[in-house]
Amino acid sequence: MTRPTTQTTSGDVLRLFNTTPAADMEYESWTSNPRYRDRVVPHVLSHRTEVIYRLTPRDIDEVCRDTSRIRGGHALGDIRKSEGTRIPEVNDWNPPFAFSHVFHHVVESLGRVPTWIEFVLFINRDPIGRAMLGDEQARLIDELAPHRGGRDAVESAIQWRLGNAYYSFLRELHVLANLRATGVDACTHPLADALFRVDAWYGSTVLVLYIGNDEYRNGAAGRKKQAQRILGGALRPFAFESVNLPTSHEFGKVHLPSLSAIEAVAERMLSSTVSS
Numbered sequence: 001m002t003r004p005t006t007q008t009t010s011g012d013v014l015r016l017f018n019t020t021p022a023a024d025m026e027y028e029s030w031t032s033n034p035r036y037r038d039r040v041v042p043h044v045l046s047h048r049t050e051v052i053y054r055l056t057p058r059d060i061d062e063v064c065r066d067t068s069r070i071r072g073g074h075a076l077g078d079i080r081k082s083e084g085t086r087i088p089e090v091n092d093w094n095p096p097f098a099f100s101h102v103f104h105h106v107v108e109s110l111g112r113v114p115t116w117i118e119f120v121l122f123i124n125r126d127p128i129g130r131a132m133l134g135d136e137q138a139r140l141i142d143e144l145a146p147h148r149g150g151r152d153a154v155e156s157a158i159q160w161r162l163g164n165a166y167y168s169f170l171r172e173l174h175v176l177a178n179l180r181a182t183g184v185d186a187c188t189h190p191l192a193d194a195l196f197r198v199d200a201w202y203g204s205t206v207l208v209l210y211i212g213n214d215e216y217r218n219g220a221a222g223r224k225k226q227a228q229r230i231l232g233g234a235l236r237p238f239a240f241e242s243v244n245l246p247t248s249h250e251f252g253k254v255h256l257p258s259l260s261a262i263e264a265v266a267e268r269m270l271s272s273t274v275s276s
Contacts, residue, residue, distance in 0.1 A: 004185045008049040013191045017198065022230045026195055039131070040096050043105075049189050051108050052173065057181055060174045063113045064254040075116040075163030077156075084160025087148050091161065095136040098194040099165040102132050105190075113173060116166055167254050172209055174256050175243055175265075176200050182266040197227040202269045205239040206231065241265055 018027050031041050067074045076084070085091060106114050106122055106129075114122065122129035123137065137158060145151045172188070179186040184202050192198040200207040206227055231238045243257055243265055 002185070004053070004180065005187050006050065006053055008053075008187050008189045010045040010047065010189065010191045012187075013189045013196075016201070017192060017196045017231060019234045019236070020231055022232075023196060026230055030195055035096050040101070043097070043132075044101055044191050044194070047101075047104060047190055048108065049104065049187070051111055052104075052176065052188060053180070055113065055173060055177050057174065057177045059113060060170060060177050063115060064170060064174075064256065066115045067254060075166045076160060077163075079156045079160050079163075081160075083153070083156050085157070087144065087154060087157040089144055089148070090140070090154065090157040093140060093158075093161060095133060097132040097136075098190070099133075099162070100169065100193045101190045102129070103166070103169040104188075104193075105132065107173075113170070116163065119166060168209075170254050171256060172199055175207075175209055175262055178259060178262045179266050179269070182263060184266045184269050186269075196230050198231075204236055205241055205269050207265075207269070208240065208242045210242060210244060241269055 014027070017023055030036055102123065103119075106119060109128075110118070123132070123134040124130065125134075140158065141151055141154050144154045148154055148157075176186050176188055179200070179202070186200045186202050186207065188200045192201065197208070198206050199209045208227060228240055243261060
């Protein structure tokens with residue numbers, strides 16, 4: 001029996017996924033782009049996924065419960081959706097370091113999953129966190145505040161954007177930890193996520209994770225189509241699986257997919273691919 005993966009490097013990702021003309025084009029474009037070349041590319045290529053593979057479903061559940069236990073722990077605070085989505089420049093904000101780059105780095109640096117408050121402290125006080133995201137956030141606030149309702153309005157919109165991204169990351173970790181607990185050697189790396197649109201994979205099966213409601217369905221389908229466009233036509237064909245999270249409107253709680261849904265995906269992944 002093959003041992004579960006304990007470490008994934010960018011080299012592992014490139015050997016598996018940079019195997020089509022479209023994938024190579026994505027990689028060459030990213031590494032040569034002046035926006036990413038000097039800071040982002042070296043950081044992501046040196047990243048090693050290790051801590052994530054040691055996380056258990058209980059570890060993720062405990063962080064999710066902290067959203068209601070810790071004062072101010074809920075990543076969306078008391079911000080209403082209409083407030084959080086009213087500034088188009090924040091909705092379209094695309095800093096050089098992708099959010100997934102930052103989340104992965106924090107987990108590997110801390111040796112565990114950060115609470116929302118720990119993540120905020122990281123990007124605002126830690127030198128690396130400021131360099132990755134905090135300084136970009138500060139510049140965006142300064143730029144937009146004069147004509148988008150003031151600092152409070154812009155900060156609320158940014159918290160809404162980052163808070164939702166944080167919860168999406170927790171959902172991905174929840175799925176990954178539970179897949180691995182069922183015997184699926186699911187892997188992840190920020191290079192695969194941000195560049196090739198792969199949330200996780202098992203052997204030659206690509207996993208795309210999304211929220212199952214009308215608002216997000218088109219975006220989810222688009223992400224899956226992007227992964228298929230980039231990776232389609234490989235000599236060793238990839239299979240594509242998706243996890244559709246149930247719709248939920250309970251405020252202050254991370255909306256996680258059911259264990260039965262994850263187990264169903266695990267069964268399909270185990271039957272459709274052989275671990276490499």
